[in-house]
Amino acid sequence: DAGITQSPRYKITETGRQVTLMCHQTWSHSYMFWYRQDLGHGLRLIYYSAAADITDKGEVPDGYVVSRSKTENFPLTLESATRSQTSVYFCASSDGRFSGANVLTFGAGSRLTVL
Amino acid sequence: AQSVAQPEDQVNVAEGNPLTVKCTYSVSGNPYLFWYVQYPNRGLQFLLKYITGDNLVKGSYGFEAEFNKSQTSFHLKKPSALVSDSALYFCAVRETGANNLFFGTGTRLTVIP
Numbered sequence: 001d002a003g004i005t006q007s008p009r010y011k012i013t014e015t016g017r018q019v020t021l022m023c024h025q026t027w028s029h030s031y032m033f034w035y036r037q038d039l040g041h042g043l044r045l046i047y048y049s050a051a052a053d054i055t056d057k058g059e060v061p062d063g064y065v066v067s068r069s070k071t072e073n074f075p076l077t078l079e080s081a082t083r084s085q086t087s088v089y090f091c092a093s094s095d096g097r098f099s100g101a102n103v104l105t106f107g108a109g110s111r112l113t114v115l
Numbered sequence: 116a117q118s119v120a121q122p123e124d125q126v127n128v129a130e131g132n133p134l135t136v137k138c139t140y141s142v143s144g145n146p147y148l149f150w151y152v153q154y155p156n157r158g159l160q161f162l163l164k165y166i167t168g169d170n171l172v173k174g175s176y177g178f179e180a181e182f183n184k185s186q187t188s189f190h191l192k193k194p195s196a197l198v199s200d201s202a203l204y205f206c207a208v209r210e211t212g213a214n215n216l217f218f219g220t221g222t223r224l225t226v227i228p
Contacts, residue, residue, distance in 0.1 A: 004158075033216075045216070105161070108157060
């Protein structure tokens with residue numbers, strides 16, 4: 001199906017383990033984003049990418065790594081998970097047209113619990 | 116620096132009554148303003164946006180928002196609330212020339228039958 005898909009939808013892991021959350025979009029959008037959603041904080045930007053092989057930090061990048069070797073994929077890796085990274089993670093994409101006015105389309109989210 | 120505030124964590128309204136969800140923002144230049152809605156266990160969905168021009172913006176599902184530059188506000192409104200409007204609503208802002216979209220903390224709207 002066309003759209004933006006995230007996997008896994010639910011993940012439980014232990015402190016110190018590496019976790020990768022996957023994001024795939026079928027629109028060939030140039031921009032992709034990772035947000036985390038926490039109670040009292042709303043959505044905070046972790047990393048974003050303007051195109052393949054171009055990534056940049058957002059508000060809360062510490063403890064996360066991203067890559068974008070292909071336009072359609074934007075995986076997010078927690079190299080050594082901590083309990084503070086328990087959250088719901090949302091991937092989003094946009095086509096970059098009209099610059100700042102472009103609309104983000106979100107995936108369904110990945111709920112990560114770190115024990 | 117850009118920021119956005121949603122002063123109410125929770126808004127309750129009776130079905131059929133008008134609803135307002137408040138949002139104020141702070142940016143250095145001209146803002147792009149957005150409203151998104153999140154239903155349970157779903158990603159955020161775009162409702163409407165303000166770029167320039169008419170201060171009253173109409174969006175999906177009968178929602179509208181009014182841009183007020185002097186009060187730096189972008190309140191979401193609907194003339195007659197439906198039970199199905201119950202959801203989490205997020206206001207967001209982006210400065211001209213910036214890539215980041217900053218979100219508020221969200222307002223949970225409950226429409227009471």
